[in-house]
Amino acid sequence: xxxxxxxxxxxxxxxxxxxxxxxxxxxxxxxxxxxxxxxxxxxxxxxxxxxxxxxxxxxxxxxxxxxxxxxxxxxxxxxxxxxxxxxxxxxxxxxxxxxxxxxxxxxxxxxxxxxxxxxxxxxxxx
Numbered sequence: 001x002x003x004x005x006x007x008x009x010x011x012x013x014x015x016x017x018x019x020x021x022x023x024x025x026x027x028x029x030x031x032x033x034x035x036x037x038x039x040x041x042x043x044x045x046x047x048x049x050x051x052x053x054x055x056x057x058x059x060x061x062x063x064x065x066x067x068x069x070x071x072x073x074x075x076x077x078x079x080x081x082x083x084x085x086x087x088x089x090x091x092x093x094x095x096x097x098x099x100x101x102x103x104x105x106x107x108x109x110x111x112x113x114x115x116x117x118x119x120x121x122x123x124x125x126x
Contacts (some may be wrong), residue, residue: 002026002115004098009120016124019082022098022117030054030076033101036083037110038094038122045097045110046125049083053104061106066092088124095119 008020019023020036035050048066054076062070072083081098099113107113 002029002032002100004100004115004117006096006098006117006120009122011123011125014088014090014124014126016088017084017086018088018122020085020096020098020120020122022081022083024079024098024100025079026079029079029100031102031104032115033104033106034072034074034081035099035101035107035113036072036081037097037099037113038092039097040094041100043094047108047110048073048096050092050106050108051081052106061108063108085122088122090126093122093124094123113125 003025005023018065036048039045047070053073066114071089074081097119098117101107101113102106
């Protein structure tokens with residue numbers, strides 16, 4: 001069982017930066033692949049970024065809409081995964097969710113994730 005708690009969401013102006021963090025409980029954190037998703041009002045939850053499990057070569061993947069602006073990283077010693085968001089746009093406004101996948105491999109569809117956090121609100125003003 002893994003419990004996830006996101007933090008760092010707030011109101012920011014367009015062009016600004018924000019760093020989201022996700023703290024995970026459990027001694028097997030390093031074996032999970034981790035992802036960030038977001039959901040804007042009236043829209044489906046969509047994939048943002050993912051990182052594979054904490055062993056071997058680190059691999060990341062990003063949605064096209066955030067590539068070159070967002071960076072996902074993990075610290076297995078601290079049981080945390082972060083999402084650095086730069087050059088924020090109003091269309092990045094959403095609730096951002098952290099998720100963990102027992103597969104250990106990068107997954108872009110939410111059905112592959114087994115555990116979810118409660119979400120943190122990011123609002124980007126124009």
